[in-house]
Amino acid sequence: MSAPPAPAHPLIEIDVDESLARALLAEQHPDLADRPLHSRMHGWDNITWRLGDDLAVRLPVREISAPLVVNEQRWLPVVGGRVPVPTPVPLRTGAPSPLYPWPWSVVPWLTGTVVAATDVAGRTAWAAQLADALAALHAEAPADAPHNPYRGVALRDRAQVVATRLESAPDLPHRDALLAAWHDGLTAPEWASPAVWVHGDPHPGNLLSDGGRLTALLDFGDLGHGDPASDLATAWLTFDAAGRAAFVARTTQRRGWDDATWRRARAWAAGLVPVFLAHPVEYPLMADVGRHAAEQLATH
Template identity: 75%
Template sequence: MSGPRHPLIEVEVSAALARDLLVEQHPDLADLPLHGRVHGWDNITWRLGETLALRFPVREVSAPLVATEHRWLPQLAARVPVPVPAPVRTGRPSARYPWPWTVVPWFPGTVVATTDVTERTPWAHELAEALAALHVPAPADAPVNPYRGCSLASRADVVGPRLTDAPGIPHRAALVDAWRDGLAAPVWDRAPVWVHGDPHPGNLVSDAGRLTALLDFGDLGHGDPASDLATGWLTFDVAGREAFVARTAQVRAWDDATWRRARAWAAGLVPVFLAHPEEYPLMARVGRHAAEQVAAS
């Protein structure tokens, strides 16, 4: 692996290890070429042939998230009008690798975080429709995510000090004001809805003016949709956000308090994206953009 060591990775998944696991558990796929490894916060993804990918958690805390995807994504994929990585095959822990893993479809296009923000407005309505389709009441046994979909107050002891004390936070005063405004807004008082948990630009794929995939449902949970709607500031500029909000209002008429909480979520996520700028420069770029958008709105 070239470049700085990714600090979150506990288990490195080499091509040799990925191949061994295929031979062991899915031998009919083992002769396909492995290429294009991508590192994320919690996972390593290897492209497998032209139409598939292998997704491996790289730290113990993220392994249960894969099990959540295995259980729920096949059901949710039928609901969301944008392609999502529902499992094609599932992998089990073994002597070679300690956690469950997944074979998923490979979606054509470009990771949105690498694209110019002005190119995203044409598909802002598609993301609004995808999230609106997901934001419906969740069943009682839906997974609980203590970091997304929850109340802002439940995160205040962690997020507040991050915003005020973490070094190098741009537009700090505006972010603190947005966070406090969200805390002051009325709380979510409806039935808990499904939430993706992490629909930032690193988990979106676009191609030729269309949104072609919504990735990484590891943070799937249920509760307040405001944490998902924060993508309006993470992903878009003013024009894109206006299109995103307008289409969301047509499909899901969330109140002003929900959008205040969404803006607060965007502010609170900025220190997370900026936490490892050398190891994750693309995520740092998302964080700087979000700070600019919150400050300008």
């Protein structure tokens, strides 16, 4: 086989086109190789091809993302069942081969619209549902749970990197408000309870909804354990004031996190804004998430 296709943009090291995806299926899962491949989607870390009506092929697009797929393959079967909304628990796995250098997965195709592409006000209808999903996930993690150095950790561990982003990112909206939220979180008491499971990335690009319901929680590659505040940042990333109030109220009812946890969560949201805004051309929906979060943090 010839070399993999050239990247579609700088964030992609291998652009998995239809011919490569089909060749990998033929090599390792030949009973699936004749299914139609369609509706390709790509994110920062993976390309996903819909496979027939009910499956999808999920493949890393850069070397740094390959361990995230392994993380999902190892741990999502363990934690996915505790979450009361569908999750893409891998059904089959693919191994590195001469065709492609990294592990990959076949997962169920989960229906719904990517929340980042939906009206923000309409998300309030399922805010309590997301709160229930995260509350179910945020149970005490075992000693061998994976460690994510970028999520679930103490804010002080990210202080230098995040402060640099907030201070130097070009055209950052509401910079002063974001810095204030970040510094307030740094002064809040740190997480002192047993480490809980942390999704790592429950932002609107990793949620699906349909008909006023949350239909899926996606992308568990950043799964780890620690402080749930990094997950709770979705209150500002995903919702407006009404939706956030419903999310916070339901989470408080289910888990009773203290004020310090919510201060840290707000700080996490502020620190993620420049990340979402970093590639506005390649990922316009994520840039929309960043702008929305900055506005929420500045005005509420």
